[in-house]
Amino acid sequence: GAGVSQSPSNKVTEKGKDVELRCDPISGHTALYWYRQRLGQGLEFLIYFQGNSAPDKSGLPSDRFSAERTGESVSTLTIQRTQQEDSAVYLCASSDLRHIYEQYFGPGTRLTVT
Amino acid sequence: GQNIDQPTEMTATEGAIVQINCTYQTSGFNGLFWYQQHAGEAPTFLSYNVLDGLEEKGRFSSFLSRSKGYSYLLLKELQMKDSASYLCAVRVGWDGGATNKLIFGTGTLLAVQP
Numbered sequence: 680g681a682g683v684s685q686s687p688s689n690k691v692t693e694k695g696k697d698v699e700l701r702c703d704p705i706s707g708h709t710a711l712y713w714y715r716q717r718l719g720q721g722l723e724f725l726i727y728f729q730g731n732s733a734p735d736k737s738g739l740p741s742d743r744f745s746a747e748r749t750g751e752s753v754s755t756l757t758i759q760r761t762q763q764e765d766s767a768v769y770l771c772a773s774s775d776l777r778h779i780y781e782q783y784f785g786p787g788t789r790l791t792v793t
Numbered sequence: 794g795q796n797i798d799q800p801t802e803m804t805a806t807e808g809a810i811v812q813i814n815c816t817y818q819t820s821g822f823n824g825l826f827w828y829q830q831h832a833g834e835a836p837t838f839l840s841y842n843v844l845d846g847l848e849e850k851g852r853f854s855s856f857l858s859r860s861k862g863y864s865y866l867l868l869k870e871l872q873m874k875d876s877a878s879y880l881c882a883v884r885v886g887w888d889g890g891a892t893n894k895l896i897f898g899t900g901t902l903l904a905v906q907p
Contacts, residue, residue: 721899784835
């Protein structure tokens with residue numbers, strides 16, 4: 680079946696502009712996660728959605744970052760007034776509640792802020 | 794605070810065995826994960842340990858000692874395709890699904906040489 684998909688695959692934007700990144704989780708997966716990975720670094724947790732529960736936003740680095748998810752479907756991560764330090768690969772993952780330990784990752788969106 | 798340490802780089806020979814260590818100091822613990830990430834690709838799940846001891850899965854094994862805050866990933870019969878980054882991650886909370894945040898180490902870049 681289809682895996683996690685993300686769009687766009689690459690995004691180049693000017694400093695100060697807003698960007699919106701999209702994630703389509705695996706159908707039926709109730710949990711969805713956003714991570715950021717800077718060049719040569721590990722994954723940095725951003726936010727976690729589980730069903731209709733309040734999301735865990737504890738990893739969002741500033742109020743310029745926000746994420747939405749409608750039900751158990753698509754999620755969007757929005758970065759307002761982008762800065763050069765926001766340049767990174769943004770990875771989305773999803774998991775099934777019955778096998779919550781195994782997160783399936785999408786291919787990521789490479790964001791470059793110039 | 795949360796701290797996960799792994800060696801930055803390792804080199805090993807095709808056909809050999811390599812052990813990648815991970816130590817952690819986290820505010821909570823509810824399982825340790827290993828992911829493999831090839832360059833330019835998304836991470837893929839390798840193993841999950843929540844109890845002390847060794848979990849074996851084919852050529853890959855993972856060990857956990859919760860009292861020592863220590864894990865290792867053991868790769869046997871190394872192949873060239875095993876050249877990748879290996880990410881250690883700790884689930885720091887679990888509340889029946891209320892939070893499933895993973896804290897990742899920076900990863901160990903393994904180079905397998907002929």
